[in-house]
Amino acid sequence: MSKEENKKLFIETLGCQMNDTDSQHIIAELKEHKNYSTTRNMEEADLIIINTCSVREKPVQKLFSEIGQFNKKKKDSAKIGVCGCTASHLGDDIMKRAPYVDFVLGARNISKIKDVVDKKGAVEIDIDYDDSTYQFAASGMNMYKTSVNISIGCDKECTYCIVPATRGEEISIPLEMIVEQVQKDVANGAVEVTLLGQNVNSYGRRFSDGREKTSFTKLLQEVSKIDGLERIRFTSPHPLHMDDEFIEEFAKNPKISKCIHMPLQSGSSSILKAMKRGYSKEGFLKRAKKIRDLIPEVRITTDIIVAFPGETQEDFEDTIDVIKQVRFDQIFNFKYSARPNTQALELEDKEIPDEIGSARLTEVIELHKLHQSEHMDSNIGKTVNVLFESLKPNGEVSGFTDNYCQVFVKGSDELLGRFVDVKITGATRTALKGEVIN
Incomplete structure (x- = not known):
């Protein structure tokens, strides 16, 4: 089939690193199958895509504000598509509210982009769709760093999180496909890879083809054998699944970056139980101590949510205590906000007044600033x-x-x-x- 005349694609990516990788897949698929090339000038684009995130506060308002601006400024013939997590949970409601949107593609359906791009009114948001063995087109980008998805979806039931409702159940991508993709990226100039999943260290529990289970530690070992690959990162792991085998591989493997993200969310064991995180304050501290003992130079980063429904002052003080003990190198701080399709919506009667939540968030930020300054100043002269x-x-x-x-x-x-x-x-x-x- 002859390719159509070259067309211009403008894509805006919101949210996490997984969304960034999904956008790279979209770009590569449209280049390979529909002859699109990217542009940074939205007004010259033939196709405008916004790849959305639904994790942070007010993503729906942000989405409609953005696509409204796109619609005002785009050229008349340009199409608009909405992809990603917000697309997954809003579906055709997007077109009802913004009829100028041409198609909607959920986070679990990215491999269908070439099929929907020319179908006015297409809505593909099946969170059970499985493209774990789909071979995406090569991006052809000569980059020093690359990122590779190792799984899709999430099996956790964290009560504050919308991701399982937008990305579906967890399925691991076959190990050999991951290794092959990293090898290709290294051949194109990459020296560092980031392995991506909603919960990377539960990798290998379920595959589409029913193959035997494996482990994230095994995947790390296989990827580290690739000649020319110098550095391996990964995100995000889950504290519950940081077993001794994983921590010891993390510590001893010279190719693995000595920075680890340990999402705490709360330092209170009772709040962690309400969040369905699966570990306690003491369990988290034990894992963090083992990592620091094995790797003195390690940097530990985290996520913290303050003012989760029912959080007492004592619960909050437990979070402050963990921060003081672990002394995180970076904290991504959030004040709880209710997300659609989450179990925490049932706790509406326990929501914390906004002014208390804001004060707690400020306290976390100010304490962390002190730790950050001390961490960074300690590097001077090294x-x-x-x-x-x-x-x-x-x-x-x-x-x-x-x-x-x-x-x-x-x-x-x-x-x-x-x-x-x-x-x-x-x-x-x-x-x-x-x-x-x-």
């Missing part, structure tokens, strides 16, 4: 190894250390894609400054 990946407009180049501190140095594009030793000369709460050691 020599670190940095993978440089992006040019900045002020004559600087930025990259990340093995334990995922961002570093800025004076330099040019000759540093890009290289691992370079840097002497740290200064620090802010969020980044380091340094000088390349020749």
Whole structure:
């Protein structure tokens, strides 16, 4: 079949790193099958796609605000598509509220993009759809870093979370497909990979083809055998599934980045039970201590939700206590907001007054700022190894250390894609400054 005339695609991605990867799949599929190339100028685009997130507060308002602006500014012939998690739970309601939208594609249905792009009114939001063995078109992007999905969906029932309702049950992608994709990306110049899943360390429990179970630790071992791959990251793991085998592999495997995301959510065992997280305050602290004992240079990051329905002052103090004990290197802080299709909606009568929630959030942020400053200042004078990946407009180049501190140095594009030793000369709460050691 002859390809149509080259068309322009503008895509806006909201939310998590998995959404970023889904957008790369959309771009690659439309380039391969429909001859689209990307543009950063929305007004010249023939197709405008917004890849949505439904995890954060007010995503629905943001979605309709964004597509309303797109509709005002786009050229007359341009089509608009809505993809991702908000698309999954709103479905054809999107078209009822915004009839100028041409198609809706849920987060579990990304492989169908080439089929729906030319079907006015198409709505594909089946959260049971299985594309775990679908071979997406190659992106062809020569990047130093790549990301690869290792599973789709989530089997957890965290009471605050909408993801299972938008991405469906968890299915692992076959190990050999993951290894093959990483090998291709390394051949195209990647030296670092991030393995993505809603809960990466439950990888291997269920496959579409009924094959034997395996483990995330086994996957890490197989991926680390790839020649030319220098660094492996992953997100997000779940504290409940951080068994000794996993932690020991994380500690001893030199290719695995020594930065780990441990989503705490709450330091209160009673709130954790209400959230259905599956671990206690003491269990979390035990896992964090084991990791810090094995890897002194590790950076531990986390998510925290304050003011979950029913959270007492004592519950909140437990969260503060965990923060003080673990001294997280980065915290993604949130004040609880009710999400559609979640069990926590039943706790409406226990919701915390907004002013109390805001005060608790501020307390977490201020405490974390102190810890951040101390962590970052402790790097001054050290020599670190940095993978440089992006040019900045002020004559600087930025990259990340093995334990995922961002570093800025004076330099040019000759540093890009290289691992370079840097002497740290200064620090802010969020980044380091340094000088390349020749």
